[in-house]
Amino acid sequence: MKDQTARDSVEIEITGLSKVFGQGAAAFSALSDIDLTIRTGEFFTLLGPSGCGKTTLLRVIAGFEQPSTGSLRINGREVAGKGPNARPVNTVFQNYALFPHMSVADNIGFGLKMLGKPRAEVAATTADMLRLVKMEEMAERKPAQISGGQQQRVALARALAPRPRVLLLDEPLSALDLKLRKEMQGELKRLQAETGITFIFVTHDQEEALTMSDRVAVMSAGRILQLGSPHEIYHAPRERFVADFIGDTNFMELPVARLEKGGAFVTLPGGSETRAELPEGLTPVIGEKVTVVIRPEQVQMAPPDAAEMTGTVESATFFGTDTHVHLRLSDGQGFILRRQNSARTEEPAPGAVMGLKLSPGALRVLRD
Amino acid sequence: MFRRSYSVSHLPGFGFVAILTFLMLYLPILVLVIFSFNAGVSQSIWEGFSLQWYEAAFRNRQVRDVSIRSLWLAATAAGIATMVATLAALGTTRTGRFPGQTMIYALINQPLMVPEVVTGVALLIFVAAIKVQTGYTGMGYLVAAHTAFCIPFAYLPIRARLETMDINLERAAADLYATPLQAFRYITLPLLVPGILAGFMLGFVISLDTVVITEFVKSAGQDTLPTYMLGQLRRTVTPEMNAIATLFLALSLMIVTAFFLITRKRGA
Ligand SMILES: Nc1ncnc2c1ncn2[C@@H]1O[C@H](COP(=O)(O)OP(=O)(O)O)[C@@H](O)[C@H]1O
Ligand SMILES: [Mg+2]
Numbered sequence: 001m002k003d004q005t006a007r008d009s010v011e012i013e014i015t016g017l018s019k020v021f022g023q024g025a026a027a028f029s030a031l032s033d034i035d036l037t038i039r040t041g042e043f044f045t046l047l048g049p050s051g052c053g054k055t056t057l058l059r060v061i062a063g064f065e066q067p068s069t070g071s072l073r074i075n076g077r078e079v080a081g082k083g084p085n086a087r088p089v090n091t092v093f094q095n096y097a098l099f100p101h102m103s104v105a106d107n108i109g110f111g112l113k114m115l116g117k118p119r120a121e122v123a124a125t126t127a128d129m130l131r132l133v134k135m136e137e138m139a140e141r142k143p144a145q146i147s148g149g150q151q152q153r154v155a156l157a158r159a160l161a162p163r164p165r166v167l168l169l170d171e172p173l174s175a176l177d178l179k180l181r182k183e184m185q186g187e188l189k190r191l192q193a194e195t196g197i198t199f200i201f202v203t204h205d206q207e208e209a210l211t212m213s214d215r216v217a218v219m220s221a222g223r224i225l226q227l228g229s230p231h232e233i234y235h236a237p238r239e240r241f242v243a244d245f246i247g248d249t250n251f252m253e254l255p256v257a258r259l260e261k262g263g264a265f266v267t268l269p270g271g272s273e274t275r276a277e278l279p280e281g282l283t284p285v286i287g288e289k290v291t292v293v294i295r296p297e298q299v300q301m302a303p304p305d306a307a308e309m310t311g312t313v314e315s316a317t318f319f320g321t322d323t324h325v326h327l328r329l330s331d332g333q334g335f336i337l338r339r340q341n342s343a344r345t346e347e348p349a350p351g352a353v354m355g356l357k358l359s360p361g362a363l364r365v366l367r368d
Numbered sequence: 369m370f371r372r373s374y375s376v377s378h379l380p381g382f383g384f385v386a387i388l389t390f391l392m393l394y395l396p397i398l399v400l401v402i403f404s405f406n407a408g409v410s411q412s413i414w415e416g417f418s419l420q421w422y423e424a425a426f427r428n429r430q431v432r433d434v435s436i437r438s439l440w441l442a443a444t445a446a447g448i449a450t451m452v453a454t455l456a457a458l459g460t461t462r463t464g465r466f467p468g469q470t471m472i473y474a475l476i477n478q479p480l481m482v483p484e485v486v487t488g489v490a491l492l493i494f495v496a497a498i499k500v501q502t503g504y505t506g507m508g509y510l511v512a513a514h515t516a517f518c519i520p521f522a523y524l525p526i527r528a529r530l531e532t533m534d535i536n537l538e539r540a541a542a543d544l545y546a547t548p549l550q551a552f553r554y555i556t557l558p559l560l561v562p563g564i565l566a567g568f569m570l571g572f573v574i575s576l577d578t579v580v581i582t583e584f585v586k587s588a589g590q591d592t593l594p595t596y597m598l599g600q601l602r603r604t605v606t607p608e609m610n611a612i613a614t615l616f617l618a619l620s621l622m623i624v625t626a627f628f629l630i631t632r633k634r635g636a
Binding site: 062063064083090091093095097100114115158159 | 534536537539540541542543544545546547550554555558559
């Protein structure tokens with residue numbers, strides 16, 4: 001069990017951090033105005049498309065890069081300016097970076113050896129770690145003699161052996177095939193729970209981020225756009241980018257009919273009014289159009305006369321557990337609906353007119 | 369494969385050119401080796417098999433002296449050159465990019481760009497001036513000249529090895545609390561050994577072989593094997609020269625083979 005008080009304490013505090021590569025006209029801002037607090041013992045994920053600065057942020061935390069401005073505190077101590085060997089942080093590299101000339105056991109013991117721990121302690125911890133990642137049999141093998149999944153475990157064990165306060169993982173599962181990736185996702189969650197170490201996990205895979213994390217920071221172009229629990233990120237995206245990046249989403253441009261506390265009534269194509277949640281601090285002008293989002297699985301099919309709006313089926317794609325139905329709304333906007341295949345039903349035929357009901361509270365206005 | 373349908377070996381004259389090339393490359397050497405076993409003194413008439421010229425070479429005190437000097441010089445020069453080249457390779461691959469980096473690559477490779485005879489003349493004048501000033505006439509000049517000449521040959525394989533080595537390995541070491549010196553000692557150096565060995569061997573062979581620079585720099589009584597052979601050839605040529613050349617060839621072949629084995633096997 002994780003200690004509740006430890007859980008609420010701050011592990012990493014980043015304020016006003018930026019990182020600029022190059023100089024003058026060639027200067028490129030890889031990170032801008034990062035403010036971030038990571039709690040002790042949480043599974044924290046940096047999620048964003050390739051090139052958004054995830055690796056750079058991780059490298060700044062690890063100490064391979066120094067921030068251009070701002071401060072970075074680990075466990076209350078300012079570490080900006082300190083090298084990687086002076087930080088209680090270990091990294092699992094994207095390509096593992098196992099030492100090819102050392103055995104699996106020597107790889108795992110390396111950190112403790114460098115910390116000057118006595119031989120017996122190094123051996124004992126190495127044995128513990130080998131057990132933790134289920135690699136006891138492979139202790140004497142060289143990295144080239146084990147599979148990719150096993151190398152991944154060794155890289156994990158090597159980074160965990162010195163008991164760092166924080167473990168940094170840069171897309172550690174991206175090189176694995178789907179089945180192994182699922183397996184390792186569970187393994188990572190187990191290791192994190194068993195060790196209680198703070199994990200900072202980098203991925204561009206939104207599903208991986210949602211399933212594994214306590215909290216997720218969605219990044220784009222060197223900035224953190226939104227930070228929250230997987231639920232908040234998925235169900236209450238604040239910006240179009242976040243909604244679009246995570247899962248399939250329907251965007252609609254709809255006029256505001258009237259306002260009430262925390263919500264706005266928008267006019268759906270076809271004329272009926274429905275309530276949409278408003279993000280904090282946003283007050284739209286009545287009569288003007290706003291962008292609203294709704295997830296494809298938060299829409300149900302209904303008979304046209306009992307529906308809030310209607311659409312014409314353009315195509316339907318069968319995915320097994322569900323079917324994705326592409327529709328054209330009466331005002332011409334495209335729309336996707338995801339139907340759960342809980343019973344064996346006919347696929348909707350193209351050209352058919354279908355009634356749509358929105359789940360209550362599912363519609364949200366975006367801050368554009 | 370698609371590529372297979374086109375092969376230069378079907379072009380007219382391909383076989384002829386190929387055979388001619390190999391004859392040009394190896395026939396003279398083959399003749400030299402064969403006549404080192406000749407029972408007579410002729411270089412063109414075979415008079416039966418004998419090892420007498422090898423015996424003569426081994427009995428020849430001068431041959432022994434110059435051989436030892438050559439080997440000693442090659443080992444010393446290649447050794448120093450390898451150390452310098454290792455530092456140079458680290459300095460050009462394990463630092464941030466700095467202005468003039470390409471220039472530095474070129475400058476390190478001076479002996480590959482400047483004609484050997486120019487270097488020879490320059491050294492002759494330079495060394496003569498120092499000799500006059502200091503009176504020192506020892507092997508130091510040859511060691512220094514050979515070392516400088518060997519550096520680029522030692523540098524190339526070491527740098528190649530460093531460039532193919534994953535820089536994340538050194539980062540991982542630092543991440544696991546190794547100081548820069550420890551990271552070098554436990555990670556960079558062990559992984560660099562094949563490159564260093566290859567660099568040393570290349571330097572060694574180059575030093576053994578070089579004539580021009582030695583000829584310009586050496587003082588009296590400092591002949592190396594190649595300059596000695598050259599000197600002897602100005603007089604009568606007996607198959608003893610063939611025997612010495614054959615032994616020299618065997619030594620070079622051994623070193624080059626070892627070089628290939630090391631770079632092939634441990635390069636992966
Ligand atoms: N050392 C560097 N020099 C210059 N630009 C860099 C450097 N490292 C990263 N960048 C740039 O910073 C941006 C973010 O890179 P990165 O953090 O690797 O993205 P991600 O890991 O999210 O894919 C990219 O545009 C990349 O080209
Ligand atoms: Mg990355």
